[in-house]
Amino acid sequence: xVSDQANERQVGGNHYKSDFQHxxxxxxxxxxxxxxxxxxxxxxxxxxxKEEDLRKAVHFMEKLxxxxxxxxxxxxxxxxxxxLSNKIEMEEANALRYLVKYYVGAEDLLVMARGCIVRTLSxxxxxxxxLKSEAQAEIEDLFSTMPNLNPKGDx
Numbered sequence: 001x002v003s004d005q006a007n008e009r010q011v012g013g014n015h016y017k018s019d020f021q022h023x024x025x026x027x028x029x030x031x032x033x034x035x036x037x038x039x040x041x042x043x044x045x046x047x048x049x050k051e052e053d054l055r056k057a058v059h060f061m062e063k064l065x066x067x068x069x070x071x072x073x074x075x076x077x078x079x080x081x082x083x084l085s086n087k088i089e090m091e092e093a094n095a096l097r098y099l100v101k102y103y104v105g106a107e108d109l110l111v112m113a114r115g116c117i118v119r120t121l122s123x124x125x126x127x128x129x130x131l132k133s134e135a136q137a138e139i140e141d142l143f144s145t146m147p148n149l150n151p152k153g154d155x
Contacts (some may be wrong), residue, residue: 034064042117051128054121061114068107075100 022043026036037060045053079100083093 034060034067038064038117039114051121051124054117054124058121059118061110061117065107065110065114068110072107136153 022040025031025039026041031039037094038057041053041057041060045051045057049056079097082088083096088096
């Protein structure tokens with residue numbers, strides 16, 4: 001028997017635990033596989049995979065952008081064939097082109113979303129580098145106040 005309380009437990013960690021879980025978001029928004037993977041890595045990166053999860057999100061976005069570009073080309077051909085086959089005149093043809101572009105023209109938005117993820121990854125990497133630099137400076141300060149010790153271990 002399937003439990004009605006699947007959200008109450010998680011197998012292998014707790015990186016998805018929240019009041020509104022990833023799988024509920026994916027189901028309720030009807031996200032296809034690749035966008036769902038982007039959402040997956042974005043919701044868990046701080047809790048589990050760190051910057052590797054952000055890199056995975058970027059990778060899935062790149063695949064999504066490639067797929068969208070291919071889909072756009074196919075739709076342009078289909079629209080033009082439909083217009084020619086039905087002898088649709090210029091204004092109506094343009095309306096159809098705009099309509100189809102509205103529904104399949106998400107490539108620009110995908111590129112913008114990818115940019116957001118890349119900026120998040122960059123900020124995380126810069127934060128880590130700043131922490132590393134601060135720690136290095138603190139170590140150097142500590143050793144500078146102790147002339148008998150050398151941070152490199154030299155005698």
